[in-house]
Amino acid sequence: MILSSLLDYLILIIPSPGVSPLQNEWQLNLTTQLVDRGVIPMVGIAFLVTGSWISNNSGGSLPERKSSITDLRFWAFLLSSLLGLLFLLLVPLHFNNVRIQSNQAIEQITQQAQQAETQLETQVQQIDTLLEDPQQLERLDQAIESGQAQGEQLQRLQALREQLQALKTDPEAIAQRTEQAQTQIRSRRQELEQRARTEALKRGIRIGLSSLLLAIGYSIIGWMGLRNLSS
Template sequence: MKAGSQRQLASLTPLSLIVAGSIMVISVLLDYGVFLLWPQFLERQWQLQVVSNTVDRGVVPLVGIVFILVGFWAAEQVPTPLVQGITRLPLPMTAFIVASILSLVFLLFVPFHLRNSFVDRSENLKSIQTQAEQLTTQAAQTLETQVEQERARITALLKNEQQLNQAISSGQLSVDQATLLQQFRDNPASLDEYLTQQADTERKNAEETIATQKADAEKRAKEATVKTGIRTALNSLILAVGYAVVGWTGLRNSRNG
């Protein structure tokens, strides 16, 4: 490679790093600003969403800041007018300040997001419990209506001998059903016992189905808290440490320098 090409590449490298890093930082900060254009500070779901989105993109500004600092270090090694002019800009100090601010923000996100996640889980579990109780009540009411309809149908058949015989002869009733009806006619009390037994079986099946659905919903709510709440909080803590190392160390060294 010719000397001129080497000098051109040496001049372009720090400039490219600084430009790329600046774009990464500015673009994400603009995104953070967009999150706050239509704030709903009192809405917990909005708070959870904003923190999650902010943390998900939190590593991009950190990489951008590192690019800027590496670019300035590389610029100091290149004695060209353009690159030396770049080094006069206060970008490193600005990067250290931005990193320190973001470190504090991500650190505050940890308890804030954990609290919101567990409160949200608690509310979801209460909602699941309420829905299960409503479904149980609805199932009981529906079952009661069905029992009364079945009682009325059987009673009507028992009172109408011709209709009963016609239902048996036409195959609408099986042999077992016909035997039951004969039992009900001979012993009217057995009808109540039969309907009670059938209702208990249906009620038990409905309660088991509702309990299974409730358990599944509660499991999903708890898993969501771990995945979205604890994971986001841990990532936020890691980002806070990373920004602190870059920002606070840089500011301390600048003061000492």
């Protein structure tokens, strides 16, 4: 169980072709998989130590004292200490990667919101241009009445003419609709940003706390085991 887990860890830390180990997403996935499988070596070490204890105490005579190099328990406790150090180092690494990923997601959301507001401003300017230029309205009427536009295109032109006529009779409606659209964009932006922060916090706490608990468990097993062997 211990050897298979170590082999599994070795396979995990080797990135796929074309994937850089410096990529934030790869490090996050690696940390998650290592932590999710972190308890398996601990179970193997527990079985090894328990089996060794039963073997040493099954006979009536005192067990012979073995050299540390030849004692499997020494290597198991040493491995436990190293794994404790590994999972301890993964805690700040994971939180930093989660922070970077969260910032990238928020930056992308901000850019999308800015693009939406820019498109909205462009549309408002186009509508203002149409309303201020009677010739544009006449061309729109001619395009509809000429019969050249058919199907969905005709429906869009008719809907545009109705909207322009409504806005022409109520100029304040443009400002109201623009304000409503901007409010929706900003509300959506805040919602997505809050969701990104919440997901990052959940992921950071789950993996970070699990990694810290594994570090504590492995360190205690390794430290107490090595101390008992040396006494």
